[in-house]
Amino acid sequence: MVNFELDKLKHTTSGNFFLMAGPCAIEGEEIAMRIAEKIVTLTDQLEIPFIFKGSYRKANRSKGDSFTGIGDEKALKILEKVGKTFGVPTVTDIHESAEAAMAAAYVDVLQIPAFLCRQTDLLIAAAKTGKVVNVKKGQFLSAGSMKFAVEKIYEAGNKRVVLTDRGNTFGYQDLIVDYRGLPEMQSFGVPVVMDVTHSLQQPNQSSGVTGGKPQLIETIAKAAIAVGADGLFIETHPDPAHAKSDGANMLHLDLLEQLLVKLIKIRKAVS
Incomplete structure (x- = not known):
């Protein structure tokens, strides 16, 4: 695992x-x-601090036969190998309090899924590991209400918190991003991330498989950087059509470089 300081994410050199x-x-x-x-390779060339993301298990699935994982320990060991091989921090999501200590033995950042952001025991268990805790804002919550998640983690003795926006519920099968929420959550004194790809999901499809609008990834990312997001969260895959989870809203890996180059230009323009 990589020992990194949270302040370096918010104030990158x-x-x-x-x-x-x-x-x-x-x-x-x-x-x-x-x-x-x-x-x-890309982020080193572009001087973008990078945290590798991968879920060791997918607990929130619409259908009972959807892919959930290759085995907890096996997946966590792969995350650990990625971190050690490339010298980058890693992040994975946890779903129950008992998973916090297990995952913390392998990764640097524990992520709280949006649907679970109000689960007090889960937040406290993650906080007590001493790891950075990335809490995704619930689709059903206002940005302002996320201060309570931050307070729970702080009160558990951990000041290493990141908040991530992933859109707001807009009817039954769509999400919409309210960019006013980014500076509001930054006012809590924590780095704020825009989850670009999950905010483009189309949940609750009749097929039981979540849809998405990946053609709008660049739009969401550009707006987030223009507003001043500290970081971006982007799921990417070399073959999204055959990815085992969330392929409908992922960015093709080959498109990442040109997107990042554009975003750096926007960052420089608004800084």
Whole structure:
């Protein structure tokens, strides 16, 4: 694992935003390493601080037969290998309090899924590991209400908190991003991330498989950087159509470089 300081994410020496990126789920070692190597190469060249993302298990699925993972320990060991091989921090989501200590043994950042952001025991368990805790804002919550999640983690003795916006529920099968929420959450004194790809999901489809609008990834990302987001969260895959989870809203890995180059230009223009 990599020991890194949270302040470096908010005040990067390059002046760039930081990036959380990787596949939705850990599908296997070979593809995880391939994705990580590609992103590390890009972010090193562009001086973008990078955290590799991969879910060791997907607990929130519409259908009972949807892919959930390759096995907890196997996936966590792959995340650990990515971190050690490329010298980058790693992040994965946890779903129950008992998972916090287990995941913390392998990764640097524990992520709280949006649907679970109000689960007090989960937040406290994550906080007590001493790891950075990235809390995704619930689709059903206002930005202002996320101060209570920050307070719970602080009160548990951990000041290493990141908040991530991933859109707001807009009817039954769509999400919309309210960019006013980014500066509001930044007022709590924590880095704020825009989850670009999940904010473009189209949940609750009749097929039981979540849809998405990946053609709008650049739009959402550009707006977030223009507003002043500290970081971006982007799920990416070399073959989204055949990804085992969330392929409908992921960015094709080959498109990441040109997107990041554009975003750096916007960051410089608004800084």
